[in-house]
Amino acid sequence: MRLGIDIGGTKTAAVAIGDDGALGGEVRMPTGFGAEAVVETALCTVERMTLIVGVEASAISSIGIGIPGAVDAATGRVAHAVNLGLEGLDLGRRLADRLGVEVRVENDVKAAALGAHHLLGIADGIAAHSMAYLNLGTGVAAGIVLGGRLHRGGHGVAGEIGHVPLDPAGARCACGQRGCLETVASGSAIARQWPTADPLPARGLFAAAAADDGRAMEVRERFLTGVAAAVRLLVLTTDVDVVVIGGGLAALGDPLLAGTRRILNGWAADSAFLASLDLASRVRVIPLGFPAAAVGAALVGEHAWPKS
Incomplete structure (x- = not known):
């Protein structure tokens, strides 16, 4: 055991x-x-x-x-x-x-990447393929599995995509830079742009947007565009077969997945290059309640995952 x-x-x-x-x-x-x-x-x-x-x-x-x-x-x-x-x-x-x-x-996000990879192997039989786990929570980070190996990089920061700047004139990030991915595609970004008494601001935002609240629709679109940008970044830099969205915001479920795919398909319609990558088909959302980090930690513990 x-x-x-x-x-x-x-x-x-x-x-x-x-x-x-x-x-x-x-x-x-x-x-x-x-x-x-x-x-x-x-x-x-x-x-x-x-x-x-x-x-x-x-x-x-x-x-x-x-x-x-x-x-x-x-x-x-x-x-x-x-x-x-x-x-x-x-x-x-x-x-x-x-x-x-x-x-x-x-690290918990890296462990969760192994857990999500394990789930893919059980559910879809594709455990040998490469995968990125995109953790959307208060911040943004990713764990990357390439050829069955957890990829850390030379200094252990592989996957820290939340601090890749998208807009030099954007909001200041906690890391000290401006316009980082985390400032638009995270729970903290939603809370900043959509003040609400709802204990789950993202849920409140998506509910308001679904009810045709113009401001909510604008913030939701900015958030989904950031998530799509994260998917694009992961695929362009690592060419993973699958990007699994996890973390607290993954509880948004189908609306998150459908919205992200919609943005990716829109970009593909304007770019033959992006169309050739079929980014939308690579995105999934982890099932609600699956303990990805705990499962991945069990796999780390048994040395089943060589490190790179």
């Missing part, structure tokens, strides 16, 4: 994966804040999972952790994760010492 744990800013999710690749159990619980609380959250998660699946911790063949922030996958050290109050935590080593099982740690 392989165990994958996704430690998020507010909640932690875990799954167990059997030898056949099927999910065997699932745990969700709140995430503690600070180094000691995060370690205890992970340990508690493992304890609950062993109770659910009916095995001892020693029966777990490997454990993988997906966590936001800057992660050294080779050592399991989390350099910093602001939303969790972490700075220089040797998470992998500390958990391995307590559990007696090897623990691997990976």
Whole structure:
């Protein structure tokens, strides 16, 4: 049994994966804040999972952790994760010492890319193909799988497309640049442009746009254009076969997918080059509720994914 744990800013999710690749159990619980609380959250998660699946911790063949922030996958050290109050935590080593099982740690978006790739293999039988996982949440980032390998790049920043500037005169990004992709194609971008009391601003925006609110339609179109630009960027730079949209905004579902494809098809109508790439057919939205980061973390934990 392989165990994958996704430690998020507010909640932690875990799954167990059997030898056949099927999910065997699932745990969700709140995430503690600070180094000691995060370690205890992970340990508690493992304890609950062993109770659910009916095995001892020693029966777990490997454990993988997906966590936001800057992660050294080779050592399991989390350099910093602001939303969790972490700075220089040797998470992998500390958990391995307590559990007696090897623990691997990976950035959560990269782990989710492996989880989405695994899902494609089960659902569509195309696991050998290349794929990009486009994470749309408060920010924008991507995880890239090429030839079955998780691609990190020379300094571990491959996929940080949220900070590619699109408009030098655009809004200032948290990274210090202007007009980054993240300033138009993220949850924070929607919240900035569409102030609302709705706890899910994106949902409120799409509902208002569907009701023919002119301002909402304008903001929605700007957002969808940014998402389409992200898809185009990923395909043009990595030539992946599939771009899977995930993250919190993936809950928008069919309206997000249809809108993104509409923009891509519009561009293709004006460009024979883009038409030849058939970008719209490459885009998918991850199924609602699929624990991509936890599943991917389980795969990282078993060394099933050589690193590049």
